[in-house]
Amino acid sequence: MTLGVALAQTNSANYVDDSVRQARAAAGFGVRSVWFGQRMDYDSPALAALVGRAVPELAQVGTSAIPVLGRHPLLISALAQTAQAATHGRYQLGLALGSTLAATAFGVPFDRPIARLREFLTALREILDTGGADFHGEFFTATPPLPTAVPGAQPRIPLLVAAMGPQALRVTGELADGTLPYLAGPKTLEEQIVPAITRAATAAPRVVAFVPGVVTSDVEAARARAIEQLAFYEQVPSYRRVIELEGARRAGELAVVGDEETVAAAIRRYYDAGATEVVLTSTDLTGPADQQRTWQLLGDLTSGRTPVR
Structure with missing residues (x-):
């Protein structure tokens, strides 16, 4: 079973140093998969490359997810291949459609x-698979006059998309290796996401479920904090849709909180629903001690020391 954590810091003197410190600490508990979101400050492929190189015991370092809006396939290819070479084949590239926030930031519709x-996935796949491209689309043109392959960027970089709607899942199934759903609960995975991407894919797709969760003795405080912290997503249509499909009113209701047995059982439900991997986010909801307790559970589950029933 592949389990991971998404790392994020808000108050640190040096973001890169703190990311390495946290990744090293998580790996010390047995976590083997670490992911970074793409915000408007740091560069997530560069951060993943630096962390993966500094913490070689990690089996995966990934980004989830870089909006294609405002980016170009050639630039993303260069970033991803550099990260793949730096980590000796452990980088996972996650992309997203984008949002009105990204559109406003880049000044594009x-x-x-x-x-x-x-178009983005078609061009990017050609670049990564062939070391060149001759792509002419409505939104993108990719005709590099020089080779695009980076020596050492092997094996083939996994291409994943944060797709949750029917149309995005169809494109992802056709052109990528899997999806990165967030705030999509087990019911939504089983009834909506997994069937849609599987129908479109020619091979079994990866379904990397990102789930807010923390092991804690203070369930009430964790739930309240989750409702506060995740409220932003309730205003985004794609997230609003999957929240409602799961029968929830607030995004924070989908956070997995409780003792080790409770969280392990919840993780099992995601696998039973069709997830191939689970990544816990927001593990810092109730402070460093609970975060480390959560990482310990993930390490125990990964190693089989604690079975998922």
Whole structure:
């Protein structure tokens, strides 16, 4: 079973140093998969490359997820291949459609996101698979005059997309290796996401479920903090949809909180629903001690010291 954590810091003197410190601490508990989101400050492939190189015991370092809006396939290819070479084949590239926030930041329209995603993935796949491209689309042109392959960027970089809607899942199944759903509970995974991407894919797709969760004795405080911290996602249509599909009103209701047995059982439900991997986010909801307790559980589950029943 592949289990991981998504890391994020808000108050640190040096973001890179703190990311390495946290990744090393998580790995010390037996966690083997660490992921970084893409915000508007740090560069997530560069951060993943630095962390993966500094913490070689990690089996995976990934980004989830870089919006294609405002990016170009050639630039993402260069970043991803550099990270893959730096980590000696342990990098996982996660992409997303984008949002009105990204559109505002880059000063570009957020229109026809599915068509844009299809073009981006088509061009990027050609670049990564062939070391060149001759792609001419409506949104992107990729015709590099020089080779694009980076020596050492092997094996083939996994291409994952944070797709949750039917159209995005269809494109992802056709052109990528899997999906990175967030705030999509077990019911939504089993009934909506897994069937949609599986129908479109030619091979069994990866379904890397990102789930807010923490092992804690203070369930009430953790739930209240989750509802506060995750409220932002309730305003985003794609997240609002999966929250409602799960029968929840607030995003924080989908956070997995409780003791080790409770969290392990919840993780099992995601696997039973079709997830191939689970990544816990927001493990710092109730402070460092509970975060480390959560990492310890993930390490125990990964090693089989604690069975998932």
